[in-house]
Amino acid sequence: MSDQQSFETLAIHAGQAADPLTGAVVPPIYQVSTFKQDGVGGLRGGYEYSRSANPTRTALEENLAALEGGRRGLAFASGLAAEDCLLRTLLAPGDHVVIPNDAYGGTFRLFAKVVGRWGVEWSVADTSDPDSVRAAVRPGKTKAVWVETPSNPLLGITDIAAVAGIAHEAGAKLVVDNTFASPYLQQPLSLGADVVVHSTTKYMGGHSDVVGGALVTADAALAEELAFHQNAMGAVAGPFDSWLTLRGIKTLAVRMDRHSANAERITEVLVAHPKVTQVYYPGLPEHAHHEVAAKQMRAFGGMVSFRVKGGQEAAVEVCNRAKLFTLGESLGGVESLIEHPGLMTHASVAGSALEVPADLVRLSVGIESVDDLVADLQQALG
Ligand SMILES: Cc1ncc(COP(=O)(O)O)c(C=O)c1O
Secondary structure (H helix, E strand, O other), rough: OOOOOHHHHHHOEEEEOOOOOOOOOOOOOOOOOOOOOOOOOOOOOOOOOOOOHHHHHHHHHHHHHHHOOOOEEEEEEHHHHHHHHHHHOOOOOOOOOEOOOOOHHHHHHHHHHHHHHOOOOOOEEEEOOEEEEEHHHHOEEEEEEEEOOOOOOOOOOOOHHHHHHHHHOOOOOOEEEOOOOHHHHOHHHHHHHOEEEEOOOOOOOOOOOOOOOEEEOOOHHHHHHHHHHHHOOOOOHHHHHHHHHHHHHHHHHHHHHHHHHHHHHHHOOOOOOOOOEEEEOOOOOOOOOHHHHHHOOOOOOOOEEEOOEEEEHHHOOOOOHOOOOOOOOOOOOOOOEEEEOOOOOOOOHHHOOOOOOOOOEEEEEEOOOOOHHHHHHHHHHO
């Protein structure tokens, strides 16, 4: 598959040539643990055992690498499994890492409760402010700067190119969690990031029917190390999950266009609503880093957060009253979701520097009719 092809074409074809045996136009689900060898060590296509490699997972991994403009993609059982593999590859006891002051709660928990226990130090920075990152890095000791952009749940925006420069000057790798944007809207490797992380559970899968994660890098040496750790640690994506994710990715571009258009209309309604005190969406001109988002993103995505007059009780009430917006965790599926981050996805950051406002509601705007979504929000806000 040529690098010249556009994103939409790569999404459908990269890593997915017709099956050489049957001509099947979609990679089959190789639901198999082991492969017959033609004599000891005589592997067919390099396949030996499905933790090490499986053809359906290979198709997904090649596809992910092509979409992010990387050299190697690796698929995992979840986003957190991908993050765990990356952290244990990059870090050793005594190392230091910079983490953002707004991030998925489970990512924070991994640093605070798991990696921290193994002697890795971490500092929190406002990664949307390059000076804050500059002040937090410890040259020679900081091995990774971690960025989520847009961030979960406050839709903060980090200038990837600026922070890449700061990380590299300090001898650290820049990791970008690209879950909210997807590679259709933003390509961190082309802006200087060393590794992209995904919860493929979200927009990549796109249908709320699979949990998965991914790492993509353009750095050949790092790719080798990550692949070694993926096999050594073993939290790989299974064949069926890989197949579902590939199936979702085929429509990523059209879904992201619709998610973005629906979200933009919904932010207009929220901004004008008397019960809403603040709207967080990088597409809004009044967003603190709208210009950066416009520079590095194709559109602004389907995630919107807002604060409600009346504190936590009022925010919870809005979540409970919504009907078409389903009350639930996760995001990025075709169906719209609503949640209260403080009590749900981000409960694990309570009391930390990443604590989220109690009156915050987060929407994952789906691709239903936007008029129906607006009507539901209007009634939920009362
Ligand atoms: C931005 C972000 N990164 C990573 C994760 C973790 O992914 P998973 O739930 O697939 O382990 C999530 C999950 O919500 C997320 O929102």
